Amino acid sequence: MNEPIVEPISYEDASAAVKAVYDDILETRGIKFVPNFWRTIAHDPKLLARTWSSLKEIMHPGALDTLTKEMVAVAVSVTNGCEYCIRSHTASARKLGMTDDMLGELMSVVGMFNETNRLANGYQVEPDSVFFRKRSD
Amino acid sequence: MNEPIVEPISYEDASAAVKAVYDDILETRGIKFVPNFWRTIAHDPKLLARTWSSLKEIMHPGALDTLTKEMVAVAVSVTNGCEYCIRSHTASARKLGMTDDMLGELMSVVGMFNETNRLANGYQVEPDSVFFRKRSD
Amino acid sequence: MNEPIVEPISYEDASAAVKAVYDDILETRGIKFVPNFWRTIAHDPKLLARTWSSLKEIMHPGALDTLTKEMVAVAVSVTNGCEYCIRSHTASARKLGMTDDMLGELMSVVGMFNETNRLANGYQVEPDSVFFRKRSD
Amino acid sequence: MNEPIVEPISYEDASAAVKAVYDDILETRGIKFVPNFWRTIAHDPKLLARTWSSLKEIMHPGALDTLTKEMVAVAVSVTNGCEYCIRSHTASARKLGMTDDMLGELMSVVGMFNETNRLANGYQVEPDSVFFRKRSD
Amino acid sequence: MNEPIVEPISYEDASAAVKAVYDDILETRGIKFVPNFWRTIAHDPKLLARTWSSLKEIMHPGALDTLTKEMVAVAVSVTNGCEYCIRSHTASARKLGMTDDMLGELMSVVGMFNETNRLANGYQVEPDSVFFRKRSD
Amino acid sequence: MNEPIVEPISYEDASAAVKAVYDDILETRGIKFVPNFWRTIAHDPKLLARTWSSLKEIMHPGALDTLTKEMVAVAVSVTNGCEYCIRSHTASARKLGMTDDMLGELMSVVGMFNETNRLANGYQVEPDSVFFRKRSD
Numbered sequence: 001m002n003e004p005i006v007e008p009i010s011y012e013d014a015s016a017a018v019k020a021v022y023d024d025i026l027e028t029r030g031i032k033f034v035p036n037f038w039r040t041i042a043h044d045p046k047l048l049a050r051t052w053s054s055l056k057e058i059m060h061p062g063a064l065d066t067l068t069k070e071m072v073a074v075a076v077s078v079t080n081g082c083e084y085c086i087r088s089h090t091a092s093a094r095k096l097g098m099t100d101d102m103l104g105e106l107m108s109v110v111g112m113f114n115e116t117n118r119l120a121n122g123y124q125v126e127p128d129s130v131f132f133r134k135r136s137d
Numbered sequence: 138m139n140e141p142i143v144e145p146i147s148y149e150d151a152s153a154a155v156k157a158v159y160d161d162i163l164e165t166r167g168i169k170f171v172p173n174f175w176r177t178i179a180h181d182p183k184l185l186a187r188t189w190s191s192l193k194e195i196m197h198p199g200a201l202d203t204l205t206k207e208m209v210a211v212a213v214s215v216t217n218g219c220e221y222c223i224r225s226h227t228a229s230a231r232k233l234g235m236t237d238d239m240l241g242e243l244m245s246v247v248g249m250f251n252e253t254n255r256l257a258n259g260y261q262v263e264p265d266s267v268f269f270r271k272r273s274d
Numbered sequence: 275m276n277e278p279i280v281e282p283i284s285y286e287d288a289s290a291a292v293k294a295v296y297d298d299i300l301e302t303r304g305i306k307f308v309p310n311f312w313r314t315i316a317h318d319p320k321l322l323a324r325t326w327s328s329l330k331e332i333m334h335p336g337a338l339d340t341l342t343k344e345m346v347a348v349a350v351s352v353t354n355g356c357e358y359c360i361r362s363h364t365a366s367a368r369k370l371g372m373t374d375d376m377l378g379e380l381m382s383v384v385g386m387f388n389e390t391n392r393l394a395n396g397y398q399v400e401p402d403s404v405f406f407r408k409r410s411d
Numbered sequence: 412m413n414e415p416i417v418e419p420i421s422y423e424d425a426s427a428a429v430k431a432v433y434d435d436i437l438e439t440r441g442i443k444f445v446p447n448f449w450r451t452i453a454h455d456p457k458l459l460a461r462t463w464s465s466l467k468e469i470m471h472p473g474a475l476d477t478l479t480k481e482m483v484a485v486a487v488s489v490t491n492g493c494e495y496c497i498r499s500h501t502a503s504a505r506k507l508g509m510t511d512d513m514l515g516e517l518m519s520v521v522g523m524f525n526e527t528n529r530l531a532n533g534y535q536v537e538p539d540s541v542f543f544r545k546r547s548d
Numbered sequence: 549m550n551e552p553i554v555e556p557i558s559y560e561d562a563s564a565a566v567k568a569v570y571d572d573i574l575e576t577r578g579i580k581f582v583p584n585f586w587r588t589i590a591h592d593p594k595l596l597a598r599t600w601s602s603l604k605e606i607m608h609p610g611a612l613d614t615l616t617k618e619m620v621a622v623a624v625s626v627t628n629g630c631e632y633c634i635r636s637h638t639a640s641a642r643k644l645g646m647t648d649d650m651l652g653e654l655m656s657v658v659g660m661f662n663e664t665n666r667l668a669n670g671y672q673v674e675p676d677s678v679f680f681r682k683r684s685d
Numbered sequence: 686m687n688e689p690i691v692e693p694i695s696y697e698d699a700s701a702a703v704k705a706v707y708d709d710i711l712e713t714r715g716i717k718f719v720p721n722f723w724r725t726i727a728h729d730p731k732l733l734a735r736t737w738s739s740l741k742e743i744m745h746p747g748a749l750d751t752l753t754k755e756m757v758a759v760a761v762s763v764t765n766g767c768e769y770c771i772r773s774h775t776a777s778a779r780k781l782g783m784t785d786d787m788l789g790e791l792m793s794v795v796g797m798f799n800e801t802n803r804l805a806n807g808y809q810v811e812p813d814s815v816f817f818r819k820r821s822d
Contacts, residue, residue, distance in 0.1 A: 002263050003263070003545055004262050004263055008263075035265050036262050036263050036264070036265050037262050040260045041256055041381075043378055044378030044381070046382075051253065054461055054465065055249060055253070058242075063239040064239055064243065069246045072208065072209060072212045072247065073250045074807075076216050076246075076251060077250060077254055078803050079216045079217065080355065081355055082254040082257055082355060083809060085253065086553070087264045088268055089250070090553055100591060101199070101200035101592075102201055103553075104200070106201065107589075107592070107595065107803075107807045107808065108195045109201075111595075111804045112210075112800060114799045114800050114802070115800035116174070116188065116796070118763050118764060118766075118799045119188070119792055121219055121771065122763035123142045123143060123177045124768060124771060125173050125174050127220060127225070130170070131224040132224075132414050134414055140682055142771070143785065180788075180789055181790070184789060194594060215395055216392060217766065218492055218493060219766060220398060223395065223398060224398070224416070227416055237417065237454060240417070241455030244392075244397065244452075244458065245458050248390070248393045252386060255381075256385045258352055259381045260381065270551060277817050277819055278537055279535050279635070279651075307539070310537050310539050311530070311531055314534045315534065317652055318649075320656075320742060321655065321659075325527065328735055328739065331735060332516070338513055338516045343520045345479070346520045347524045349486045350521055350528065353486075353487050353490045353491065358537075362539070363524070365541070375473070375474035378474070379480070380475065383475075383480045383487075384487055387488060387496065388487060388491065390462065390466070394448055394495040394496050395493055396416070397416045397451045398415045399419075399447050400413050400447050401447070401494060402499070405498040405501075405502045407688060494672060497670060497672060515728055518666075518667055519729065521670060522670070523663060525666045528629075528662070529627060529659045532626055533658060534655065552809045552810050553808045556810075584810050584811050584812070585801070585805055588808045589804055589808065595804075603797060606794055606797050610790050612756075612790045612791065612794070616756070617790070620756065620757060624764050624794075624799055625802055627760075627764045630802040630805055630806055631812060632805040632806075632810045632812050633802050636813070636816055639816045653754070657743055657749075657754045658757065660739060660740060660743050661761040661762060661770065661774070662765070664736065665767040667736070668767055669767055672687065674693075675773070678776070679772040679773055680772075
């Protein structure tokens with residue numbers, strides 16, 4: 001087991017303000033433990049409160065459903081190579097209904113466009129004028 | 138207008154093998170021009186054929202629909218900062234039905250998880266044991 | 275414990291040239307052990323000598339003080355997700371006076387601008403003309 | 412001049428909610444125009460409100476002063492290669508007192524640790540036990 | 549030992565289609581085990597077949613020899629910080645003749661240009677007109 | 686034409702120390718102009734001297750020849766998406782003998798391993814024990 005830079009703060013040791021965020025996480029997510037991510041950034045209570053509140057607003061179903069959002073989160077985390085994030089977002093997406101087949105296709109898409117991103121960059125391909133709203137060259 | 142590393146190959150100047158891929162792109166995509174990306178990597182006909190064939194297989198609707206896949210492609214391209222890719226995948230996603238509201242939420246999700254990826258990395262947060270299939274510590 | 279690609283070279287086994295760099299590291303840093311980073315790149319004595327000499331010149335207090343420089347090093351390492359670098363620069367910054375509150379704010383800043391970087395990229399935001407010295411459109 | 416993915420929203424065309432954020436940006440920053448970044452993400456009023464409110468909280472002088480925070484923002488943006496962000500944060504840091512010498516040293520530090528990050532990764536250097544709080548191997 | 553997101557598929561449990569790819573990997577590479585990478589992506593048989601077939605085509609000696617290609621693979625993996633990839637491509641390059649001196653120089657080059665990439669980005673250096681085929685300013 | 690963060694320093698306006706580096710660049714490279722990269726970082730004469738001296742040492746033919754090193758530089762720059770670096774290293778590699786076929790294969794390799802890097806990360810593939818020198822599980 002690896003060691004984080006600062007010790008995660010347990011529910012028992014948390015201040016009232018931090019405990020309030022923990023409670024909201026447990027209730028909103030319907031989980032029985034506060035994940036290490038939140039217990040770690042709790043060292044900066046403002047960072048905890050701001051991040052949780054932003055995340056709740058962003059992950060609320062809107063024009064995109066929550067599962068799509070979690071799979072986009074997996075795509076970002078895989079592209080950045082963040083282990084914690086890959087594991088936690090994959091677990092969340094699975095809970096929301098992502099099957100192994102969906103995961104396989106998601107990985108295929110993420111892999112593929114990391115490849116084509118480099119081909120486009122490497123050859124310095126000029127965006128086609130049709131991709132612009134105003135341009136007509 | 139910027140200049141690519143190698144000159145895109147026009148339909149007229151293309152070899153028969155390259156022309157066959159161009160034709161398939163035009164037909165499969167239902168578009169009237171071969172985008173610069175394909176005309177540029179056509180300098181290496183194997184790269185063109187392989188990339189187009191992989192992309193067709195990957196973007197085929199399967200466990201995930203094509204719009205979801207295009208939005209994942211946007212997410213990857215935004216995370217990597219590839220202009221061509223952002224412009225082309227955003228255009229494709231719009232053609233498939235992505236509204237401005239969906240784009241706004243997609244950007245929110247991509248932005249947010251690029252932030253939390255760094256918080257998880259920065260604090261070296263340990264993945265919770267519940268994210269593992271076997272582990273029980 | 276993980277295993278590096280090449281075995282770190284101990285002080286005892288080091289050549290005279292490598293030992294001279296080790297000695298300078300121990301004295302300049304005021305530490306009692308040669309960190310694994312230096313013992314590993316010592317396999318290429320030129321790489322060791324050049325990297326240490328560049329690092330010493332760069333980390334010398336100048337227009338920026340050393341603590342600020344170490345915190346910038348943390349920011350770079352967190353953005354890149356390099357564990358060794360995050361751990362070593364965080365430790366160095368702490369030795370130079372970085373408190374937990376400073377670390378918390380540093381993480382907040384790094385996280386935030388990794389988010390806004392993607393929003394700026396994702397929307398392909400045009401730099402305002404006021405950010406250019408000559409332009410006036 | 413390049414073209415963003417969505418048209419920036421001018422002050423005149425903005426809704427009351429968006430105008431309120433614009434006003435706060437103008438007043439807090441002491442500037443006479445709303446930068447393109449804010450006018451672009453204004454297409455998603457929640458994203459605008461949330462991002463501006465987070466940024467204000469983060470950039471408030473606390474354990475770190477605002478200039479240090481802006482230089483960290485430059486470091487992140489340079490590491491990610493985001494042009495808009497490099498230009499805007501460099502301009503902000505200069506307004507807050509960053510001299511050319513400070514910029515030169517900042518760039519040196521950012522460049523250097525992007526190099527050492529790769530050496531540490533490339534050799535898979537094991538973090539020294541002294542960088543851990545608990546470990547003693 | 550860490551745990552992958554999905555269980556690697558053993559040779560015994562593989563379907564006929566997957567087994568055929570495994571056999572080709574064993575024969576082409578002249579190895580006695582199927583590496584975890586292939587056994588993991590085998591969960592999506594199309595991903596396995598497509599990736600292996602692309603990789604075989606790409607790594608075939610052509611205008612560049614296989615060792616050069618493996619060292620480029622190391623360079624990409626080091627820049628992205630992918631541990632599995634660094635370890636496997638370094639091992640492959642060694643098998644093909646990469647000595648410790650070659651590895652040392654490879655690391656130096658990768659480190660150096662990760663540094664200069666940031667200096668070029670950070671200062672937003674304008675490409676010299678001589679680097680363009682058509683431009684003459 | 687875009688504008689760099691600081692004005693490049695012309696040969697005429699350069700200090701004696703900077704001019705000495707410029708002269709060495711012109712002579713070593715056998716070119717007739719000082720590229721913008723060097724004229725820009727010349728604002729920090731130590732950064733200029735250190736970077737040029739490191740680069741000269743690294744690019745000297747050793748265990749790897751200079752063309753291989755330049756192609757590795759292209760691979761790093763493509764992976765990072767640095768336009769200046771892609772253009773300048775591609776130009777240098779071409780001068781040293783890189784043909785269009787070699788460029789095509791180089792791009793294929795860089796693209797491919799940016800893809801497999803994400804598959805390895807995304808599935809959190811465990812490095813095979815054979816990739817370690819000591820491990821035998």
